Amino acid sequence: MEEYIVFMRLDLITKDAQPSPEQMQxxxxxxxxxxxxxxxxxxxxxxxGLSTEGRVITFGDVVTDGPFVEIKESIAGFIIIKAASLDEAAELARACPILKGEGNSVEVRKISAVHPGS
Amino acid sequence: MNDLIPHLFRTEYRKIVSVLCRRFGFHEIEAAEDIVSDTFLTASQSWGIQGVPPNPVGWLYQVAKNKAKNHLHRNMIWQQKIAPGIQDNAAFSDEADIDLSAQNIIDSQLQMMFAICDPAIPVESQIALSLRVLCGFGIEEIADAFQINKDTVNKRLLRAKEKLRQAGIRIEAPEPAEVEARLQPVLTTIYLLFNEGYYSVSRNKALRRDLCLEAMRLCTMLIENPQTDQPQVNALLSLMCFHASRFDARLDGQGELVMMEEQNTDLWNSDLIGKGGYFLRSSAKGQTLSRYHLEAAIAYWHTVKGDSFEKWENILQCYNQLLQLHYTPSAALNRTYAFSKVHGKEPAIREAEKLDLKGNHFWELLLGDLYTGIDDQKAQVHFRNALTLAKTETEKQAIRKKMNVII
Known part of the structure; x- marks a missing residue:
């Protein structure tokens, strides 16, 4: 079993796209x-899960507030799953309910060891 | 007197052993146990001739204290003869040294609990030693509870004591900063002890109830001590109260299991359900949502009689979270059952078929139940598989009953 990370991207910026508390529940x-x-x-x-507050730092030490503003889909959260293959991981990710919303996406990436202790 | 001595053995043996063991150290745990056993022997002889003293507990403490003093004294002489150079006889000072005050008894028992539940000791030995030293169970009772012979019990106890000595585990209070982490194995052992009683293979109903009550007593001791009165400890006690409330309903006269949906709910103990609610409210503090919180909430919803959408939706959400914290096959199966109650049988079949639990007869049983009324032929196949895998006659009977319904 390998570990895969599933990034969930949603529009966290557009006011009209935000759910009501009841919808949220x-x-x-x-x-x-x-x-x-x-x-x-x-x-x-x-x-x-990730808070909607954030700061983006880009080349040339440019600091901007908020999650990445260049694209509408900000990372809303992630989970790490165990799967035998990228196909299996993608199959598990396909059922993510945020995909019922237009414009939303999930991205599945295999985790590879870069840092010690993992 | 016939009832008094066994009763006092159950309540006092563990207290005196803990105090003496803390005083002597684990390398002399056998000596501590011998002194206390010897004290009870003296009591039965002396009380049989002279009658029961006015304060039997005080009498026992005094005799145990004298015997312990003699033991320390003999040790001192031995040490002095073997090693005359040693002047510092810290091992023996005076009588006040063996402190059988209420406070020291509680402290010693709590510290003993932390020591016995050290992860260095194999779990089965932890439970045997807990029953012996913390609960005052006889070897025969432990053997009966586990359905093993007395030699095996003695071996487990010996191995546990050896491990305690080898690992140099000391009987002392954990540092305040360590309490939370050190509590984990203690709570695990208490929960296992409870489950031994609740799901025991033994048909001795009284003994099984005793195991459950002992686990609840140990947990209560932790709650009564401010340092260990933590939210997850309250959650564990709440969980055990809710489970124990069904004790009379879930076992019939022969000690056989009665399934939840067939239980006579009038036999549910409302006093224990109330206590469960009290400790569940006490557990709602702090930042950590432990597995015991979630299991207690599930157990609470099961005390709500009848079926409702709200009930099953709450149970499902608790299982969703519980599985993220702590996977077990039975939680996965129960979650799928709750899923069927909330979302219907067909989506639940898809969930169930994703579980890699082939060879687990509860998985076959669940699929049999889910397919019943949807595809009876498939249901029969799963029930037949379950029948082959089931171990006890009671389980087999319950499965045959389900098969007969769909024929």
């Missing part, structure tokens, strides 16, 4: 059902 349940299904297969290895 439904989305969270759908999200937890998806992650719970992966965990029930013993293929969940960790994950984090």
């Amino acid at each position: 439904i989305f969270m349940k759908q999200y937890q059902d998806w992650v719970g299904g992966i965990a029930a297969q013993n293929k969940f290895a960790g994950g984090k």
Whole structure:
């Protein structure tokens, strides 16, 4: 089993695209059902949600507020899953409920060791 | 007197052993146990002739104290003869040294709990030693609870004591900063102890109940001590209260298991359900959502009678989170069952078929249940697989009953 990271990208900037608290509650349940299904297969290895606050630093020491503003899809969170292949990882990621929203995307990447201790 | 001595053995043996062991150190745990066993022998002889003293517990403490003093004294003489150069006889000072005050008894037992639940000791030995030293169980009772013979119990105990000595584990309070981390193995052992009683292979219902109650007593001791009164400890006690509330309903007269949906809910113990609720509320503090919090919440929802969407949705969400924290095959199966209650059988079949649990008869059983009414032929196939894999006659009977429904 290899580890794969699933980045979830959503529009966190456009005001009209943001869910109401009631919608948010439904989305969270759908999200937890998806992650719970992966965990029930013993293929969940960790994950984090991200706050909408952030800062972007680019070449030339240019600092801008907020998640990356050049594109509409900011990273909303990520989970790490265990899978035998990229195909299997992508299959698990396909069921991510954020993909029901137009313009949203997930990106699956295999984790390779760069840092010590992992 | 016939009842008094076994009763006092159960309540006092563990206290005196903990105090003496803390005083002597683990290298003399056998000596501590011998002194206390010897004290009870003296009691049964003396009380049989002279009658029971007015304060039997005080009598036991005094006799144990004298025997311990003699033991230390003999050790000192031995040490002086073997090593005359050693002047510092820290091992023996005076009577006040063996402190059987209420406070020291509690402190010693708590410290003993931390020492026994050290990860260096194999889990099965931890449980045997906990039952012996922390709960005052006899070798025969431990053997009966695990359905193993007395030699095996003695071997497990010996191995545990040897490990304690080898690893140089000391009977002392953990540093305040370490309490949370050190609590983990303690809570694991308490929960295992409870499960031994709850899911035991033994048919001795009274003994199984005792195991559960002992686990709850140890957990209560942790809650009564401010340093260890932490949210997850309250959550664990809450969980055990909710489970224990069904003790009478889930075992029939022969000690056989009664499934949840067939239980007589009038037999659920409302007092324990109330206590479970109290400790669940006490556990709602701090930043950490432990597996015990989630399991307690699930157990709480199971005490709510009847089926409702709200109930199963809450159970499903708790299992979703529990599996992220701590995967177990049974949690994966229970989560899928809750999923079927919330989203229906067909989506749940898809979830169930993704689980890699072939060869697990509960998985076959779940798929049999889910396919019932959707595709009865497939249901029969899964039930037949479950029947082949089931180990006990009770399980087989329950499966045959389900098969007969769809024929």
